Amino acid sequence: MIDQLSWKVGGQQGEGIESTGEIFSTALNRLGYYLYGYRHFSSRIKGGHTNNKIRVSTKPINAVSDDLDILVAFDQETIDVNYHELRSGGVVIADAKFNPSIPEDGKATLYEVPFTETAKELGTPLMKNMVAVGASSAILGIPADYYQEVVEEIFSKKGQSVVDKNMQALQTGAEQFREQAGDNVDAFLLEEADGKKRMFMIGNDAIGLGAVTAGSRFMAAYPITPASEIMEYLIKTFPDFGGTVIQTEDEIAAANMAIGSNYAGVRALTASAGPGLSLMTEAIGLSGMTETPLVIVDTQRGGPSTGLPTKQEQSDMMAMLYGTHGEIPKIVIAPSTVQEAFYDTITAFNMAEEYQCPVILMSDLALSLGKQTVEPLNFDNVQIRRGKLDQAPDLPVQAPEEYFNRYEYEAEGDGISTRLLPGTENGIYHVTGVEHDETGKPSEKPENRQQQMDKRLKKTQTVPYRFDEPVYRDEPYEKADLLVVGINSTRGTIQEAVSRLREEGHAIHHAHIRLLHPFPVEELEQALERTEKVVVVENNATAQLANIIRLNTGVNAENILKYDGNPFLPGEIYRECKELL
């Protein structure tokens, strides 16, 4: 019996690869296994190789594995492209239809199961994915009837006969595999899991759920990979809470609409990827200048320009930090797990109102789309904080020429002023992206300009001290030989590489940047003091995170960079770190 393995299904996009992975993993999740998935897909609807790699374990896991135990292939290309990942002793289960072949290196064993033929005989070739799921389950020793619940949920709308046929396909797939393999294949029998129910979701689901939980009730967004799931979740969920989503004509409209909505008192967000972030740049400046809360999610993908729309990258960091003209206060938060994506979304909405400025929730494709098992989210810790928003002010009768001091300047204050919502009686003030006085009316007076600039820019100084764990730090040694720093989805991958190095006796620390801006300088400096060397791991070509660290701490780090579109594997980080030791 084994306690973990890695499984991958591949084929042409549009032929049910995703649903094969989905059904297989959902059933395993319900049995209490921990899962971690990564989808490889292309920017097209039909055709092109796609695959879904899923790691299954009885213990928590936070990264994809270096190698592969089981490859399920719907075409020869899947074998050709992915065979190298298989470990020695691995298994290929392929559709007999295409006369599959594997290299004669003796590394793996091929089992041919008639996925398509069996599905056709049972009624429709569409069910070939169920045959494949059945075969996959047989090799793990998981009885086919464990799928009944999941299959019913998916197909009950189409009637009992469809449910039955799919279950039959699954069972037949299992039998066909066992007939071929006999009792020879027992290397992949999985230990029983704890049977506990846990959430199984992608990062974008967690962001959507976080938004509803934070009290957001409006989203304006333009579809884009890999952000659209946030919008799709909220389109489905907001109506239960009186809210809605507008699919705008572009990202410029989306960001400005979200600003308008926040100004009028609704926690509104927009979500996009790099190309959308570029279009929102001017609106980010408007939010900063007018001190209007705004939450933007950027799910980074391969850039520049259209770049690699369906691939992993972390190359928008500089754009998030500096992507608007002039100087504004801004907060950039970087969750590194699905759980954190949920909590950080709530923090983003709270901080946007508390600091009255734009907040960018930075994600990346692997975090946004990687489906994983999530430990229970703690609702009791959820707080809604709206800062200096006054919804029921007691104000003196206002003469038409007496505007409310929305942008009151206090030399000794925190820079944050009382915010009233339009509609408030006796609270009229003006808002403009032009430099303005305390009432919001345009003003070019030098003294006022300096005061208002100072007021705005000092607002976010306290963020690193108020942000819960601005740097995740795993530092078990007094002094480390090497500190590995990462951001976003590399958290689990680095963790795995680090634990291998520690097992070999190396003193390795791990820090993950959770608040990118304002940068938690003191927090990271503490970590830097306790290491001989530093290496920054990031998915871009110009070492953006390492540059931000140097800018803030003066420390020159070593770099481990990857920008081929794929996420890091633990072994890659392990090997490169080892060279530095």
Add this chain to the structure above:
Amino acid sequence: MATVKDFRNKVKPNWCPGCGDFSIQAAIQRAAANVGLEPHDLALITGIGCSGRISGYINAYGFHGVHGRVLPLAQGVKMANRDLTVIASGGDGDGFAIGMGHTIHSIRRNINMTYIIMDNQIYGLTKGQTSPRSEAGFKTKSTPDGSIEASLNAMETALTAGATFVAQSFSSDLKELTSLIEQGINHDGFSIINVFSPCVTFNKVNTYDWFKENLTKLETVEDYDYTDRKKAMQTLMEHNGLVTGLIYQDDSKPSYQDQIPGYKSTPLSESELKLEKETFERLANEFM
């Protein structure tokens, strides 16, 4: 009840003496009082240009956004608080050049708000360049030999995009303009009102006198029926767009907010933010 005086805030506009925008300011103030608004019920959202400054010249909640993005900003305000009366305003450059995409899509979306374009057919604040509304041949700093681009037929475009309320006026005709703004506010949907607002400094062609000579009041057009879209289009074409009055209205179509499934009938801004624990657990269970 508020009177027109309550909408005056004593800020001296930075417009040139004689600018058409003064009358639009007065018309909005009068219309707001006439339809029974209180200053705090009105959100005046504006774009960039001479016209955009109007948000600071009327006693109401004003938000002066960025160039060309007045409509998304204003729609966001209305989505958050449907009890506010939202008027968006900007110049012809704001609405028909940089913001043209938003203009068309706002018309299609049909959110209940009023959009007033202060159309001077030129870029004034940047000191005299051509606009999409400038006539072909119009000489400006950016078109010293005369514009070789066609002028945009604004009202025809609005009709084509499916507008449910289309009107045009002239800033000298304060009475008609005030009445049209009132009708626009009262219309349940997106109302677009284009107002010829002469730029006395940079536009020496489309002057007050020029408009007086060339504009036709729709009330003088025989058998004109503002509910007849075909007739409206035909009349605009026959007069090269130079008409004033209510061009078209369709009050049969429900506005955007009345069609959203589950959308609150009270302001969204008054929602309870914190979920009940059971509600959260139901949402979380969907992922198990």
